[in-house]
Amino acid sequence: MRPKDPQDTVQACSDIPLKSYYTAEDIPASHAERVNVAPGEAPYHRGFHPSGYRSKPWRIFQLSGFGKPEDENERIKFLLKNGETGFIMEHDRNTADHCYNVDHPEVLARREDVGLTGAVMQSVRDTAICLDGLPMDTSFGHAGGAVVQHAPFALAAYWAVAKKRGYDLSTLAGTGQSDFNLTYLGCVTKQQIPTDAGLRFNGDIIEFCTEHLPRWVPVSIAGYNGADTGLTPDQELGSLFANAVEYLDEIQLRGRIPLEVAARACGGVSFRASIKIFEEACKMRAARLMWSDLLKERYDIKDERVANLRIHCVTAGSKMAYQQPMNNLVRGALMAVSAVLGGVQSLGVSGYDEALSIPSEHAHQMSVRIQQILMEETGLTDVTDPLGGSYYVETLTAQLVEKSWAFFEEIQTRGGYLACLDSGWLHAKAEENQHKEFMQTESGAANIVGVTMAHDDSSPFEIDGFIGTDDAFDVALERLKEVKRTRHEKGAMRALKDLERVCRGSDNIMPVMMDCLEAEATLGEVGDVYREVFGDWRTPIQC
Amino acid sequence: MKPKRILMAKTGLDGHWRGPTIVARALRDAGFEVIMIGMATTAEIVAAAIDEDVDLVGLNIGGHIDVALRAVDAVQSAAPDMPIFAGGTIPPHACKQLEAKGLEVFPPGSMLTDIVDSANRLTGLSTAP
Numbered sequence: 001m002r003p004k005d006p007q008d009t010v011q012a013c014s015d016i017p018l019k020s021y022y023t024a025e026d027i028p029a030s031h032a033e034r035v036n037v038a039p040g041e042a043p044y045h046r047g048f049h050p051s052g053y054r055s056k057p058w059r060i061f062q063l064s065g066f067g068k069p070e071d072e073n074e075r076i077k078f079l080l081k082n083g084e085t086g087f088i089m090e091h092d093r094n095t096a097d098h099c100y101n102v103d104h105p106e107v108l109a110r111r112e113d114v115g116l117t118g119a120v121m122q123s124v125r126d127t128a129i130c131l132d133g134l135p136m137d138t139s140f141g142h143a144g145g146a147v148v149q150h151a152p153f154a155l156a157a158y159w160a161v162a163k164k165r166g167y168d169l170s171t172l173a174g175t176g177q178s179d180f181n182l183t184y185l186g187c188v189t190k191q192q193i194p195t196d197a198g199l200r201f202n203g204d205i206i207e208f209c210t211e212h213l214p215r216w217v218p219v220s221i222a223g224y225n226g227a228d229t230g231l232t233p234d235q236e237l238g239s240l241f242a243n244a245v246e247y248l249d250e251i252q253l254r255g256r257i258p259l260e261v262a263a264r265a266c267g268g269v270s271f272r273a274s275i276k277i278f279e280e281a282c283k284m285r286a287a288r289l290m291w292s293d294l295l296k297e298r299y300d301i302k303d304e305r306v307a308n309l310r311i312h313c314v315t316a317g318s319k320m321a322y323q324q325p326m327n328n329l330v331r332g333a334l335m336a337v338s339a340v341l342g343g344v345q346s347l348g349v350s351g352y353d354e355a356l357s358i359p360s361e362h363a364h365q366m367s368v369r370i371q372q373i374l375m376e377e378t379g380l381t382d383v384t385d386p387l388g389g390s391y392y393v394e395t396l397t398a399q400l401v402e403k404s405w406a407f408f409e410e411i412q413t414r415g416g417y418l419a420c421l422d423s424g425w426l427h428a429k430a431e432e433n434q435h436k437e438f439m440q441t442e443s444g445a446a447n448i449v450g451v452t453m454a455h456d457d458s459s460p461f462e463i464d465g466f467i468g469t470d471d472a473f474d475v476a477l478e479r480l481k482e483v484k485r486t487r488h489e490k491g492a493m494r495a496l497k498d499l500e501r502v503c504r505g506s507d508n509i510m511p512v513m514m515d516c517l518e519a520e521a522t523l524g525e526v527g528d529v530y531r532e533v534f535g536d537w538r539t540p541i542q543c
Numbered sequence: 544m545k546p547k548r549i550l551m552a553k554t555g556l557d558g559h560w561r562g563p564t565i566v567a568r569a570l571r572d573a574g575f576e577v578i579m580i581g582m583a584t585t586a587e588i589v590a591a592a593i594d595e596d597v598d599l600v601g602l603n604i605g606g607h608i609d610v611a612l613r614a615v616d617a618v619q620s621a622a623p624d625m626p627i628f629a630g631g632t633i634p635p636h637a638c639k640q641l642e643a644k645g646l647e648v649f650p651p652g653s654m655l656t657d658i659v660d661s662a663n664r665l666t667g668l669s670t671a672p
Contacts, residue, residue, distance in 0.1 A: 093556060093557050094555075094556045094557075097556075098556065106556060106584070107556070109584040109585065109586075110554070110555060110556060110584070110606065110607075110610045112606070112607035112609040112610050113555050113556065113557075113606035113607045113610050116606055116607055117557065186559070187557065187558045187559050187560075188558040188560065189556075189558050190556055190558070190581075190582045228561075229560075229561055230561065318561070321651070321652055322650050322651040322652045323652050355632065355650075355651045355652070356632065356634045356635075357632070357634055430561075431564055431565075431568075434561055434564070434565055435565060435568060438565055438655060441654075442654060442655055442656060448652070451652040462635070464634050464635050464636050465634025465635070465636070465637075541560060541564070542579045542580075542581055
């Protein structure tokens with residue numbers, strides 16, 4: 001938005017004052033010597049490969065799923081047919097995030113909600129239906145398990161299906177998520193294992209993948225989920241690396257696998273690509289630089305293959321407006337531009353119907369088309385780090401790095417990232433920023449087209465939100481009964497007993513979780529073990 | 544005068560708290576007492592509305608409209624005079640269903656000042672414009 005007076009202060013989202021133009025004098029001395037490195041040279045803010053997108057285009061990677069596993073399967077196939085180059089399995093929030101089966105009272109009370117945000121997968125049979133005919137061996141798959149307590153189950157289900165299909169796990173490429181920002185900050189659940197148990201799970205997943213699935217990204221920290229809850233770009237960066245050091249310190253403490261391997265594993269992250277194009281592009285550049293410096297300074301890791309931070313981006317869902325939803329096609333494209341200018345490796349564009357519902361088939365298709373247009377038609381991919389050397393961009397990158405480290409340090413002085421989740425300190429930060437952002441819109445200091453200005457009550461492009469299928473609950477309930485009736489009951493019970501024993505001890509949880517899935521133990525039964533052993537996280541916010 | 548009390552609850556099991564938290568803050572800033580019970584079942588919402596002796600019920604809706612409609616019916620049946628308003632990711636057809644039951648509805652993009660005005664009106668602190 002244009003300031004009232006050209007002399008008025010203009011601030012970046014990270015509370016950094018912006019000048020009306022920049023010169024070489026503005027670039028901080030500490031960063032000036034780094035401006036002249038080429039892409040492929042440390043500290044990698046200019047990208048990890050000199051040839052950038054010429055040699056490897058970004059992955060078109062869309063969140064997808066709803067309804068029954070076969071509904072999700074159909075949508076994923078639709079996306080792959082339309083040009084998606086990896087696939088993401090969304091799980092139903094009610095069941096997956098809480099590790100409940102559909103017959104849990106909390107779910108029964110909301111049965112129509114089941115399947116609205118992802119497919120219901122309560123046993124390995126459901127996961128097999130969702131993956132039917134999907135190219136698990138050649139495609140990069142996101143197994144789901146975005147929420148921490150769900151991750152071991154979702155990963156084991158995916159891998160159990162792969163094994164049954166005859167694939168060697170060591171050849172599989174894909175990603176887990178198990179994101180603390182989502183679980184404990186952005187989208188808190190009604191019931192969840194405490195953060196220390198979550199840290200243990202993630203450490204176990206990292207170790208298990210190191211041994212069995214070297215091409216798999218075991219856990220993926222999502223700055224997105226901090227940012228779309230209200231953290232500013234510098235806070236998104238600072239908290240992401242504060243989270244990463246929790247994982248790496250844990251792995252170092254355990255001492256079972258080389259730290260370099262764990263660092264490589266933790267280097268697959270995601271960020272939000274929001275609407276302030278230059279600040280967001282700078283954020284991706286800053287992230288690579290910070291990861292490289294962090295590994296060198298804190299852990300003495302200098303291997304450049306380890307310092308290669310791989311970034312997935314999702315465009316900001318909260319920037320998609322409810323009013324005049326076709327405007328969101330433009331917003332999605334521009335946010336995607338910010339990610340591409342920042343040199344990310346993977347991208348999802350939120351649907352134009354994001355403020356109304358999960359994506360319709362058409363909205364999903366358009367998210368893919370936006371990416372294809374950027375990739376094929378615009379020349380954005382011709383030159384690596386096209387913004388490199390810009391006085392403004394280099395200055396803002398350096399300023400973001402400095403502010404982000406300050407936030408990182410502030411988290412450390414408060415006991416670290418986990419402590420800041422437990423205490424609610426990060427929630428309070430996010431809330432304060434949200435409030436500020438809302439007030440700017442309310443006061444007219446910031447505009448949203450179609451919402452606070454340029455109203456058009458006669459828009460011909462009205463949409464009414466996508467509704468998936470209405471039989472997800474009924475089918476899931478039938479299948480739950482079916483699996484319990486036809487599985488080898490003693491085997492399932494034995495596996496669950498083993499799981500409880502391992503949960504109470506310190507062995508890696510993943511081998512026994514594989515046993516549970518192969519013995520057809522169900523999601524809710526696994527959740528019951530967690531609830532018994534670990535209890536519940538004390539949510540620091542009332543929401 | 545004793546501040547008017549508003550119960551706020553989420554009908555779904557989806558914990559996105561950004562919207563309801565901002566709304567609660569605006570309502571508190573406007574002088575209301577806000578009781579947030581978070582994700583709650585229909586039975587829990589009705590019980591809290593009665594026990595807390597509130598003047599207004601606010602529902603944050605992020606899931607299927609039938610779940611929300613059930614909560615609305617239950618509150619209206621237990622406390623026929625209780626005003627209800629709702630906000631959240633509510634598509635147009637669902638807004639209409641809620642409005643048909645007498646609710647004021649605030650989908651994404653609503654202004655906080657309009658929500659506060661609505662609370663004032665629904666609790667009798669101001670009259671309709």
